[in-house]
Amino acid sequence: MKLNQQGLLIVLSGPSGVGKATVRKALFEMDDHNFTYSISMTTRKPREGEVDGVDYYFVSEEEFESRIKQGRFLEFARFVGNYYGTPMDEVEKMIANGDEVVLEIEVEGAMQVKAKMPDAVLIFIAPPTFNALKTRLLRRGTEPEEIIMERLSKAHRELTLAAGYDYIVINDDVENAADRIKAIIRAEHARCRRSLKGYLQLLEENENE
Amino acid sequence: MKLNQQGLLIVLSGPSGVGKATVRKALFEMDDHNFTYSISMTTRKPREGEVDGVDYYFVSEEEFESRIKQGRFLEFARFVGNYYGTPMDEVEKMIANGDEVVLEIEVEGAMQVKAKMPDAVLIFIAPPTFNALKTRLLRRGTEPEEIIMERLSKAHRELTLAAGYDYIVINDDVENAADRIKAIIRAEHARCRRSLKGYLQLLEENENE
Numbered sequence: 001m002k003l004n005q006q007g008l009l010i011v012l013s014g015p016s017g018v019g020k021a022t023v024r025k026a027l028f029e030m031d032d033h034n035f036t037y038s039i040s041m042t043t044r045k046p047r048e049g050e051v052d053g054v055d056y057y058f059v060s061e062e063e064f065e066s067r068i069k070q071g072r073f074l075e076f077a078r079f080v081g082n083y084y085g086t087p088m089d090e091v092e093k094m095i096a097n098g099d100e101v102v103l104e105i106e107v108e109g110a111m112q113v114k115a116k117m118p119d120a121v122l123i124f125i126a127p128p129t130f131n132a133l134k135t136r137l138l139r140r141g142t143e144p145e146e147i148i149m150e151r152l153s154k155a156h157r158e159l160t161l162a163a164g165y166d167y168i169v170i171n172d173d174v175e176n177a178a179d180r181i182k183a184i185i186r187a188e189h190a191r192c193r194r195s196l197k198g199y200l201q202l203l204e205e206n207e208n209e
Numbered sequence: 210m211k212l213n214q215q216g217l218l219i220v221l222s223g224p225s226g227v228g229k230a231t232v233r234k235a236l237f238e239m240d241d242h243n244f245t246y247s248i249s250m251t252t253r254k255p256r257e258g259e260v261d262g263v264d265y266y267f268v269s270e271e272e273f274e275s276r277i278k279q280g281r282f283l284e285f286a287r288f289v290g291n292y293y294g295t296p297m298d299e300v301e302k303m304i305a306n307g308d309e310v311v312l313e314i315e316v317e318g319a320m321q322v323k324a325k326m327p328d329a330v331l332i333f334i335a336p337p338t339f340n341a342l343k344t345r346l347l348r349r350g351t352e353p354e355e356i357i358m359e360r361l362s363k364a365h366r367e368l369t370l371a372a373g374y375d376y377i378v379i380n381d382d383v384e385n386a387a388d389r390i391k392a393i394i395r396a397e398h399a400r401c402r403r404s405l406k407g408y409l410q411l412l413e414e415n416e417n418e
Contacts, residue, residue: 159412162401164401166401168400183392183396187397190377199379
């Protein structure tokens with residue numbers, strides 16, 4: 001019996017290298033939920049093969065900044081001269097439609113989302129140890145060591161932000177982590193503040209039959 | 210990886226006839242949690258075969274009232290001339306020991322628990338329809354119809370109290386309801402306010418190795 005007809009906004013976040021994308025992928029492979037992405041908006045130029053409205057919404061800097069002023073982003077950031085953001089109206093539409101919207105974003109972005117949409121479920125994906133994080137970043141082999149050390153020290157700072165999250169899930173094992181997130185989603189749907197209204201409506205409908 | 214070494218205090222409550230005891234039993238039969246009861250204290254005389262410290266703690270009215278004054282009950286009530294209550298110190302000891310303590314109590318009692326121990330997890334077990342509740346109460350066959358009608362009207366009033374709970378779980382199917390409660394318990398252990406401290410300790414221990 002589904003009491004909460006709305007979907008949830010689930011924010012997966014955590015330090016770089018913790019395996020957010022892998023956990024999100026494992027979650028999407030569980031077929032008993034209707035998970036969905038939201039498409040980001042950016043001012044960077046499309047790369048070859050990238051399609052507007054599929055990979056990103058590609059907009060001009062002017063358009064992006066006008067949307068910032070109108071408060072139409074759940075979160076946004078500037079990287080290497082380009083804006084990236086999550087459009088709010090789209091996420092709201094999907095939630096109303098009953099979809100579980102999963103955002104996989106950086107820690108600063110997650111705090112912006114909580115401020116804009118306090119009903120969002122913030123999950124901090126945490127490394128089992130700092131060494132595990134270091135090993136993962138080194139294994140990627142894509143960055144020089146000083147960048148990795150910088151990321152680790154950033155991760156240290158980000159852990160102090162974990163207190164602002166609703167849940168902490170350790171990525172000791174991807175399947176385990178995804179399974180724990182599934183339990184969190186189930187529990188959140190059962191929260192009185194989400195489901196009581198639907199329950200009282202249900203009772204009323206049954207009484208009128 | 211267990212971050213929260215403490216157990217939870219889980220309060221199962223809801224209108225009379227909703228099947229609280231059946232759901233609690235199904236929950237205890239799941240073998241992957243260390244669920245435990247707390248033994249109630251009462252001023253009623255032991256019945257034949259009842260053992261002090263097993264079925265109840267049997268105490269005098271004087272002793273019970275002195276404990277009320279000392280604020281040593283999580284909740285208590287007076288039924289047919291006798292006191293019944295849940296001793297606080299025992300529950301606190303079990304939680305510290307890592308046990309999940311399940312209380313199956315009336316709605317008024319649940320509100321007392323929340324006031325005394327805000328960290329408790331309050332779950333409102335709700336009937337799928339009012340007719341389902343009526344049918345259950347009639348099927349019991351133990352009470353005259355006017356008592357049943359009185360209980361139903363009390364249940365109506367109690368539903369308005371459900372808003373003070375953390376979760377609402379519909380007992381449409383006992384296994385389903387127990388399974389949802391299990392997800393709630395898992396999620397509650399992952400809550401930052403319960404597990405962040407344990408996580409930071411874990412990181413520190415690993416760094417010192």
